[in-house]
Structure formats: C-alpha cells, structure tokens
Amino acid sequence: MKKTETKKTIHCAIYTRKSTDEGLDQEFNSLDAQRASAENFIASQASEGWVALPAQYDDGGFTGGNMDRPALKQLMADIDKGKIDCVVVYKVDRLSRSLLDFSRMMDEFEQKKVSFVSVTQQFNTTCSMGRLTLNILLSFAQFEREIISERTRDKIAAARRRGKWSGGMPVLGxxxxxxxxxxxxxxxxxxxxxxxxxxxxxxxxxxxxxxxxxxxxxxxxxxxxxxxxxxxxxxxxxxxxxxxxxxxxxxxxxxxxxxxxxxxxxxxxxxxxxxxxxxxxxxxGRSGGGEVKNKFGALLRGLLRCKPCDCTMIPSHSTKPSGKRYRYYVCAMAQKRGWANCPTKSVPAGEIERFVVDQIRCIGRDSDLARKVMEQAEVESRTQIAALANEEHLLLKNLGLWQTQLGEVLRKLPAMGEDSVMLGILADLQDRIREGEKRLTAIRIESDQLARSKVDPDSATETLAHFDDLWESLVPREQAELIQMLIQSIEYDGEAGKISIAFHPSGIGVIEQRLLAGAAE
CATH class of the missing domain: 3.90.1750.20 (Putative Large Serine Recombinase; Chain B, Domain 2)
Structure with missing residues (x-):
C-alpha cells in the first residue's frame, strides 16, 4: 500500500497597515479589505499546507516610514518565538516604505526561516523568482545605506575641516x-x-x-x-x-x-x-626610546638598491657550523625570482658598509669633492622642486574644475531630489577634491622641506671635514641614524662593480647640529 505524504503546515500571519485612521470606524475598512485578500491567497495555497493564523496584526493610523508600530512589534516578537512560518501582506509597502527597514526585516525573516509574500505583486520568497526579486530590492537597500554612510562621512569631514569636534570620547586634558x-x-x-x-x-x-x-x-x-x-x-x-x-x-x-x-x-x-x-x-622609532632594534645590525637598511633589478637589497645573514655569523645584503628580486635573474645577487654587508662610510670620509677630506657632491645634491633638489611645482600647477587646475562641477551638481540637486545618479556624481567629486587637497598639502610640505634644506657649499664642505670626528663619537645606533639622514639612496651594480651614492642636502644640517651639540657639551 502506498504511503500518503503529509504536507508540512505553514502558519501564515497576515499583516495590514493604513497610514491614517480615516475610515477605520467603517464596518468594512481598508484593513479588512487587505486581510480578506490575504486570506483568499492563503486559501488558494491550502494544498501546500498553508493556514492563516487567527491573530490579527493590524496597524491603523501608522506610517510605514519607520518600525515604531505596535502590531509590527508583536509580529516580530511572534516570529522570534517560532509561531510564524510565513508573513503575508497585500502590498510590499504595507510592511514598510523604507528600504533600510525592509532590508532589516528580510534579514530577520531569513535568519528565522520565515517566508514573505505580497499578494498583489507576486512577491513570494518561497520560490526562486521571489528570492531573485528580494535580492534586487536588497541591492537597492545596500546602495541607500552606502549613500547614507557617504553623507555621514562627508559631514564629519566638513566639520573637522572647520575645526569642529565631531563627537566621541574627549582626550585627556x-x-x-x-x-x-x-x-x-x-x-x-x-x-x-x-x-x-x-x-x-x-x-x-x-x-x-x-x-x-x-x-x-x-x-x-x-x-x-x-x-x-x-x-x-x-x-x-x-x-x-x-x-x-x-x-x-x-x-x-x-x-x-x-x-x-x-x-x-x-x-x-x-x-x-x-x-x-x-x-x-x-x-x-615606535619604541619611543631604548635601542632601536636592527636584527642584523644593517647600517644601510632601506637605502641600498640593486641597480640592474631596480629593487631593494634586503639585510640577511647565515650562520656557519662554527657559530660565526656572516651578514649580507640580498637582492629582493633574486630572492623572489631566483638567483639566475639577478647579476648582483648579494654583497657582503661589512664590506659595502665600510666602503660607504669611507666614501663619506673621503668627501670630507677633499674640499673640491665635497663641493661637487653638494652641487650635485642641489641640482637634484632643484629638479625635485620643479617636478613638484608642475604637479601642483596641474592639481590646482583640476581642483578648480572639480569645484566648478561640484557647484553645478549642488545647484541641480534640489530640483532632482534624491536622484541616485546625481548623488553618485556628487560623492565622486567630493572624493576627488578631498584626495586632491590631501595631495596638494603633501606637495607643499615636501617643496618647503626641499627649499629649506639648501646648504651653502662652503659651509657644507667645512662641516663634512668634521665627519670623521663625529662618526667615531657615535654609538652604532646613532651611526645608523646619521647615515639614514645623510644619504638618500645607494645603487649597487654587482655586474659592473659600481656603487652610486645620492646625498640628502638636509643631511649636512644634521651633522652641523650634532657638531654644535657636541661643542656645547
């Protein structure tokens, strides 16, 4: 004998809403009409086990723009208790007119495995087409959330740019x-x-x-x-x-x-x-004091580059069975791509560090060489200042254009309302202006630093002549700091056996300060 399959009972809650209380005192009002339509739909699904719950979730005289509605709160509470399997409404906007609220409710329904049906709009999450429609609606809700987030960030940014405190816990003081x-x-x-x-x-x-x-x-x-x-x-x-x-x-x-x-x-x-x-x-450093740790004692960390590969050379070491440690600078490309891809590969750390320090000493002992080095550094500095000036000119031109476009959008926006396209253009322009102003500030700071770093060649030559004495008076950590301030970059060509050193003009000022501090002591 063939066993009869029993359908699972689907407990359906009918939710109705009317924005005003006008006409609710009539014998058959709008809420009754919505409920009757929903009951008829549920009856048509009786073969699938659908049953209408007797409880009435009616919100008469309540707006759909928020969730502060007594019947809706009771509906959500009963869903939490597991009393409801499906929520049925006459139209989607009866449940909510806010995409954000609707999205939150749909998330809650999904978590509780509760279906949602709109009778007149063929909106039914129990089938694949209904779920597709839901996903489309939720995509618009996500867009609305992002727009609101952008507006909030813009308001905070505008307040901060005007020097206003934008909330949160104040700092000590x-x-x-x-x-x-x-x-x-x-x-x-x-x-x-x-x-x-x-x-x-x-x-x-x-x-x-x-x-x-x-x-x-x-x-x-x-x-x-x-x-x-x-x-x-x-x-x-x-x-x-x-x-x-x-x-x-x-x-x-x-x-x-x-x-x-x-x-x-x-x-x-x-x-x-x-x-x-x-x-x-x-x-x-971030340690705020004490010795800044340098795992391999690398004097040229962050300065040394492999010229053929145009990449950084990284401090490394190897330890022999005897326990003796050998330090190296290794080409990052060689490490990543294999040693056959780099003619430089590696260089003993001690040798290249001594060579760099000796070169600085030689410059200090040769006034003509010191002058040439400083002149080259000044040429490089002027080139950088000119490049920054060109970038600033172009950026100012673009900022003017974006500001004009922003003004046009803001003038059109009131007439167009919450137009998603216009809001997107507005957000894009605001992002461009914000990033442009940020870069403009950085350009001006960098240009000012380069302009103030200019050193008189005669003064620089005299200062470099005292490098030897200063170097010997420093501990290893201070020597590493001085090299970092004095040198901009070092290029090593292992194939040709050449080393090029580029100096920071401002580094000479650091040596002068150290010498003055030493004299004061």
Missing part, C-alpha cells in the same frame, strides 16, 4: 560641557598632559615614562557617557602613551584621516615642546 559639542580645556588634566610631555623629553623612553606614570598612579582619560557608562581610566601602556604624545589635538588642531586642520579649541602643549617630542620619537 579636555572635556565637553553638557549640551555642547566643543572641546574645553580641563585645567587639572591639562597640567598633567604637559607634565607627560616633559617626562618624555626627560626620560627619552616610552617605557620609562609608563613606569613613572604608574608610580604616580596617573591613568588615561576617564569619561561618563550620556547613558551613564564609564569609559577609559586605564593605566597607560606604550601604545596609549604613544597615541597621546602624537595627538595633534594638544596643538589646538584636529586630524581627519591624513589631514590636519586648525581647531576651535585651545592648545595645551607649546609648539616647541611638541616639535622636540616628535623629533625624539622619530629618532627613537
């Missing part, structure tokens, strides 16, 4: 009075911030300052949110201290991504103190 959105200096905390900066200049080490802050029982900023939640108040660590010491907020400025703008708030730290701290941290 500042508070935000209730009912305002402006940073105000907290006198007691401000004194503590200035003391921390002075401590770092004194201790020259992040760990040393952290230890002293622990001894004093000083902690990071404590803050109570509007909801009464306590935030912060933790002891300092290297990371949080580094973040404090590099925060431009203490200069009376605000940072947005890589941009820095003048803020509306008062500064806490003197600019001279700030610059000294940043210079010390740059010299010490």
């Amino acid at each position: 500042y508070t935000v009075p209730e009912g305002t959105t402006k940073l105000v200096v907290d006198p007691l905390e401000a004194e503590r911030v200035r003391a921390i900066f002075d401590l770092y200049l004194e201790r020259k080490s992040l760990l040393g300052v952290v230890a002293e802050l622990d001894r004093r029982c000083w902690v990071a900023k404590q803050w109570t949110t509007r909801k009464g939640t306590q935030r912060g108040g933790r002891p300092f660590c290297k990371t949080s201290l580094h973040r404090l010491l590099t925060n431009v907020t203490y200069l009376g400025k605000l940072r947005y991504k890589d941009e820095i703008h003048e803020g509306e708030h008062d500064a806490i730290v003197d600019e001279d103190v700030w610059k000294k701290v940043q210079a010390l941290m740059n010299r010490n």
Whole structure:
C-alpha cells in the first residue's frame, strides 16, 4: 500500500497597515479589505499546507516610514518565538516604505526561516523568482545605506575641516560641557598632559615614562557617557602613551584621516615642546626610546638598491657550523625570482658598509669633492622642486574644475531630489577634491622641506671635514641614524662593480647640529 505524504503546515500571519485612521470606524475598512485578500491567497495555497493564523496584526493610523508600530512589534516578537512560518501582506509597502527597514526585516525573516509574500505583486520568497526579486530590492537597500554612510562621512569631514569636534570620547586634558559639542580645556588634566610631555623629553623612553606614570598612579582619560557608562581610566601602556604624545589635538588642531586642520579649541602643549617630542620619537622609532632594534645590525637598511633589478637589497645573514655569523645584503628580486635573474645577487654587508662610510670620509677630506657632491645634491633638489611645482600647477587646475562641477551638481540637486545618479556624481567629486587637497598639502610640505634644506657649499664642505670626528663619537645606533639622514639612496651594480651614492642636502644640517651639540657639551 502506498504511503500518503503529509504536507508540512505553514502558519501564515497576515499583516495590514493604513497610514491614517480615516475610515477605520467603517464596518468594512481598508484593513479588512487587505486581510480578506490575504486570506483568499492563503486559501488558494491550502494544498501546500498553508493556514492563516487567527491573530490579527493590524496597524491603523501608522506610517510605514519607520518600525515604531505596535502590531509590527508583536509580529516580530511572534516570529522570534517560532509561531510564524510565513508573513503575508497585500502590498510590499504595507510592511514598510523604507528600504533600510525592509532590508532589516528580510534579514530577520531569513535568519528565522520565515517566508514573505505580497499578494498583489507576486512577491513570494518561497520560490526562486521571489528570492531573485528580494535580492534586487536588497541591492537597492545596500546602495541607500552606502549613500547614507557617504553623507555621514562627508559631514564629519566638513566639520573637522572647520575645526569642529565631531563627537566621541574627549582626550585627556579636555572635556565637553553638557549640551555642547566643543572641546574645553580641563585645567587639572591639562597640567598633567604637559607634565607627560616633559617626562618624555626627560626620560627619552616610552617605557620609562609608563613606569613613572604608574608610580604616580596617573591613568588615561576617564569619561561618563550620556547613558551613564564609564569609559577609559586605564593605566597607560606604550601604545596609549604613544597615541597621546602624537595627538595633534594638544596643538589646538584636529586630524581627519591624513589631514590636519586648525581647531576651535585651545592648545595645551607649546609648539616647541611638541616639535622636540616628535623629533625624539622619530629618532627613537615606535619604541619611543631604548635601542632601536636592527636584527642584523644593517647600517644601510632601506637605502641600498640593486641597480640592474631596480629593487631593494634586503639585510640577511647565515650562520656557519662554527657559530660565526656572516651578514649580507640580498637582492629582493633574486630572492623572489631566483638567483639566475639577478647579476648582483648579494654583497657582503661589512664590506659595502665600510666602503660607504669611507666614501663619506673621503668627501670630507677633499674640499673640491665635497663641493661637487653638494652641487650635485642641489641640482637634484632643484629638479625635485620643479617636478613638484608642475604637479601642483596641474592639481590646482583640476581642483578648480572639480569645484566648478561640484557647484553645478549642488545647484541641480534640489530640483532632482534624491536622484541616485546625481548623488553618485556628487560623492565622486567630493572624493576627488578631498584626495586632491590631501595631495596638494603633501606637495607643499615636501617643496618647503626641499627649499629649506639648501646648504651653502662652503659651509657644507667645512662641516663634512668634521665627519670623521663625529662618526667615531657615535654609538652604532646613532651611526645608523646619521647615515639614514645623510644619504638618500645607494645603487649597487654587482655586474659592473659600481656603487652610486645620492646625498640628502638636509643631511649636512644634521651633522652641523650634532657638531654644535657636541661643542656645547
């Protein structure tokens, strides 16, 4: 005897909604008409096991623009309890007029394995075509979410560019009075911030300052949110201290991504103190003090390049069975593509490091050679300045064009409403202008640094003559720092046996400062 298959019962909830309460007092109103249509549809699916639940989810006089509706809340609660297998509505907009809300509900339905049916629009997620339609609608919802995110980011960027605090937890030294959105200096905390900066200049080490802050029982900023939640108040660590010491907020400025703008708030730290701290941290690296570790003691790390392959040469080493270590600089291309692809391959580290230092010494001992080296460096500097000037000219031209186009879009936007194409063009123009302004700032900073790095050839020659004495007075870490500041790049051609050294004109100024500091001591 053939066994009869039993259909699974599909418990269907009917949701109805009307924006106004007009006509709801009639014997057969709009909500009744929606329910009747839905019941007829469910009855047509009786062979599939569909059954209409007796509970009525009716929202009369409620907008579909939000989810603050009693019947909808009850519907979602019953879905959470597993009472519902399918939600049936007369039209999609009865459930929601907001794509974002609709998307959230569809996500919830999918998680609870609840189907959704729109009677008059043939929208049914129990079949493949219905799911395809759902995916199309959700794609538009995703687009709307991205547009809203872009608008929010643009508002934050615009506020930061005007120097306004855009919310969040304030940093140590500042508070935000209730009912305002402006940073105000907290006198007691401000004194503590200035003391921390002075401590770092004194201790020259992040760990040393952290230890002293622990001894004093000083902690990071404590803050109570509007909801009464306590935030912060933790002891300092290297990371949080580094973040404090590099925060431009203490200069009376605000940072947005890589941009820095003048803020509306008062500064806490003197600019001279700030610059000294940043210079010390740059010299010490992220460790903020102590010895900057260099695994292989590589003096030319980041400077040496393989000329034939036009790529970096990386410090490496090998250890013999006797335990003796041999250091090398290896061509990155040779490592990646095989040794047969590079004529240079590798070079003993000690030999090329001694050669570079000896070349600098020779330059210092030969005034004519020193003058030629500085003249070549100046030529290279002028070439870079000219290239930056050309780039700045082109960028200013493009920024003017983009600003004009942005003005035209903004004038057209009110008449076109929330037109997706126009909003896309607007977002693209804003991104171009933002990136262009960022690059323009970088160009001007770099040009200014190059212009200020010019050194008088006579003064440079005299300074290089003292390189020998200075070099011998430095510890290995300081020698590596000096080489990094003095030399721009080193090209090694292993096939031809040639080495080319390009100098930073500003590096001569570093030697002068070191010599003056030594004389003062």
